[in-house]
Amino acid sequence: MTEAALTSLPAKVVDQAIEWSIRVTYSQADDATLQAFERWLAAAETHRLAWARMQSLGGRFDAVPASLTRKTLEKLPETRLQRRQMIKLLSLLSATGITAWTTHATKPWQRLMADFDTQVGERRQWTLADGSLLELNTDSAVRVRFDTQVRDIELLRGELYLISGKDPAAPHHRPLRVTTSLGQFEALGTRFNVRLYELTCRLGVTEGAVRMQPETGDAATAHVGEIWELSRFDVQRRPGTAQEAATWRDDLLVARDMPLADVLSELGRYRAGYLGCEPNIAQRSISGNFNLKNTDATLAFLAQAHGLQLHSMTRYWVRLSA
Incomplete structure (x- = not known):
């Protein structure tokens, strides 16, 4: 889409797209x-263009702290939204009262605080200064702080996979930790996956062991092959x-008797816009290995395999029905 096409959209139509995004996508x-x-x-064609532009933002907006509002607006040149419209968007979302707008895990301004991040549908790897390999899943962000005492990787949103490095240049052992707002994970010579949810973190250990420390609860150690859940108060097996928790590294979603609504929620992490289904089929049990690289093809296969109808008004609005 050209710059001319983007700027030719009437302001009134963009305003309408903002309001429909709130009413349809997040309510x-x-x-x-x-x-x-x-x-x-x-x-109108302008309605479809405005809707596509809104959904291509690829993230949800909630009330950005005042000190970050200007930076947030200036950091999003790809949206081509007028400043008045972006402020309106932030104000509307702040006023909705929807839980999703107020959770730590859904604040896109976290990218402004991050050292490494990925967009929706993107997966990337980095080698850190200590030799550790950091891999981020879709729509994720981390902040890295290494000093003389500790190696700290703060997971701000999304999901990471970490292969701990030997830190050969350090004069003494520095613990390697992944920290979150709920607690922290200390690598004990290991490879592991951490995903941040609204109120919990999920840990999967594929090699070695990881010490888990919730913010106010007792510590525990997770061993190879295990899945654990950490909340602010405790940890539970x-x-x-x-291995299944980290299949995203191979562009796969592994579903084992998973409700259809949950499958769509997982697939929705890898694409912009609305993806859902009718309530009467939301609990239908789904099993299989699904391709995350091409979610359009995956949805078409899912619909065909389970006798469902696929409704696509644009690539940013897809719904399954019986």
């Missing part, structure tokens, strides 16, 4: 709302294998 829209949205979307 529990009823059938009447969805039908009204479909009519608006089909009414969970079913499953660490």
Whole structure:
């Protein structure tokens, strides 16, 4: 899309796209709302262009701290939104009261604090100063702070896989830790996966061991092959294998009797826009290994394999029905 095409959209249409994004993508829209949205979307080509531009932002906005508002607006030149419209977007989302807008894990301004980050659908690797290999999954961000005493990797959002380095240049042992707002994970010569949710973190250990320390609870140690969940208050062993938890590194989603709504939620991490299904099929059990590299193809296969209908108004709005 050219710059001329982007700037030619009427401000009123962009405003409407902002409001529809809140009502349809991040609220529990009823059938009447969805039908009204479909009519608006089909009414004009400018509506479809504005909607596509809104969804291509690739992140959710919630109330950005005042000190970061200007930086946030200036850091998003790819949106081509007018400053007035971006401020309106932030204000509207702040006023919705929807839980998703107020959680730590969904604040896109965290990217401004990050040393390394990925966009929606992107996966990247970096070799850190101590020789550790850091890999970030889709829509993730970390801040790295190494000093003379400790090697600290703060997971701000999303998911990481870490292969601990031997830190050969350090004069003495420096603990290697992944920290979050809920607690921390200390590598004990290991490879492990950490995913940050709203109220918990999931840990999968594929080699060695990891010491877990919740913010206010007792510490515990996770061993190779195990899955653990850390909250602010405790840690608990969970079913499953660490290898399956890290299959995203091979561009795979492994589902074992997973509700359809959860499968779509996972696939939705790798694409911009709305992805959902009718409530009456949300709990349908799904099993299989699904390609994360091409989610459009995966959705088409999923629909065909389970006798479902795939509705796509744009690549940014997809819904499954019976």
